[in-house]
Structures are given as structure tokens and as C-alpha cells.
Amino acid sequence: MKWINHRIVSGMAVYVLTHDITASIATTATSVFPDWIEGKEYDRNVHRKTSHWMPLYAVPALLLFAYLYFSHCFINITAYLFTSVPVTTQTDLNKIYQHVLNILFSGSDLSNPHLTDVNFILNLFFYAFLGPIFHILEDAVCGKVPLVSLKKRHGVRLFTVGSFKEYFFVISFIAICIIIVHKGL
Numbered sequence: 001m002k003w004i005n006h007r008i009v010s011g012m013a014v015y016v017l018t019h020d021i022t023a024s025i026a027t028t029a030t031s032v033f034p035d036w037i038e039g040k041e042y043d044r045n046v047h048r049k050t051s052h053w054m055p056l057y058a059v060p061a062l063l064l065f066a067y068l069y070f071s072h073c074f075i076n077i078t079a080y081l082f083t084s085v086p087v088t089t090q091t092d093l094n095k096i097y098q099h100v101l102n103i104l105f106s107g108s109d110l111s112n113p114h115l116t117d118v119n120f121i122l123n124l125f126f127y128a129f130l131g132p133i134f135h136i137l138e139d140a141v142c143g144k145v146p147l148v149s150l151k152k153r154h155g156v157r158l159f160t161v162g163s164f165k166e167y168f169f170v171i172s173f174i175a176i177c178i179i180i181v182h183k184g185l
């Protein structure tokens with residue numbers, strides 16, 4: 001899949017699941033990581049091997065998920081950053097910056113004693129790990145990737161990279177996401 005399409009599909013999927021634009025941006029940013037780490041030169045001995053090995057990203061993501069879930073520290077990052085502060089004037093904007101700085105540097109936010117800056121950053125990390133996970137799943141519909149064992153690769157080829165079918169797939173995916181968000185499903 002083309003990088004732009006990896007970004008669009010991964011970012012939209014996270015937005016539909018979380019309604020959290022900050023989480024979505026974190027995933028979008030890392031969604032090309034498995035290709036990026038391979039370097040610019042295409043090398044078929046390297047492509048879609050270790051860099052696309054699912055457990056490398058799925059294990060840390062699962063651990064983070066379990067920790068955040070069971071310690072009740074999963075947050076909607078955007079809502080948290082902008083808690084009850086309407087964005088209207090410069091004073092309000094200053095309040096938001098102050099709020100963000102408090103979370104990042106003073107250790108915790110008083111409105112949620114569980115939520116330390118570490119937990120806040122762990123939320124961001126969780127969504128950053130989702131980027132490569134979505135990337136590998138997306139590659140698995142246009143080729144083969146190592147989902148479990150590094151020796152065995154799985155996937156189906158619904159379309160070839162950069163083909164008309166790929167763009168059709170992405171546009172259909174965007175349409176479905178918009179409908180889901182619009183209908184509030």
C-alpha cells in the first residue's frame with residue numbers, strides 16, 4: 001500500500017474507534033514506520049520481513065493496553081488536553097497551554113489523581129504502536145507479511161500496490177468511516 005494510503009486508513013480507523021483526533025494523529029505519524037525503517041532502497045531480501053513482523057509491535061501494544069485498561073488510565077487524549085476549556089479567546093488558549101505544560105512537567109493533573117504524566121505519555125505510546133500494527137494489516141490485503149512466525153508469511157492479494165483497486169479500496173474505506181462517524185455508530 002502507498003504511504004499516503006497507509007496514513008489515511010490507519011488514522012481514520014483510530015478516529016472511528018476512539019473519536020480522539022490526537023490519538024489518530026499519533027497513529028498516522030507512525031503508520032509508515034515498517035517501510036520507513038527499511039530505508040529508501042527497495043531490497044526484496046529485506047522488504048516486509050523483520051520490519052513487518054507483527055509481534056514486534058503487537059506485544060508492546062497489548063502490554064500497554066492491559067496496563068492502561070486495568071489501571072483505569074485510558075483517556076481520550078484530546079478531551080483530556082482540552083478539558084472544559086472552551087477555545088474562544090487568547091486567555092483560554094493560554095489556559096490550555098498551561099494545562100498541557102502542567103501535565104507534561106509537574107507529574108500529574110489534579111482532576112484525575114491516577115493520571116500522571118507517565119500514564120499520559122503511555123497513552124500516546126499505545127497509539128503510536130497501533131500505527132505499525134495497522135500498517136501490517138493493510139499490507140496483508142495486498143501481499144504477504146509475517147503475522148506470527150518470521151519464517152511464514154500470510155496475506156491475500158486483493159490488489160497490487162498503487163493500483164486503481166487500491167485507491168478504490170481506500171476511498172470506500174473513507175466513505176464507510178464517514179458514514180459511521182456521521183451516524184454516530
Ligand SMILES: [Zn+2]
Nearest residue numbers: 034035052139
Ligand atoms: Zn509495508
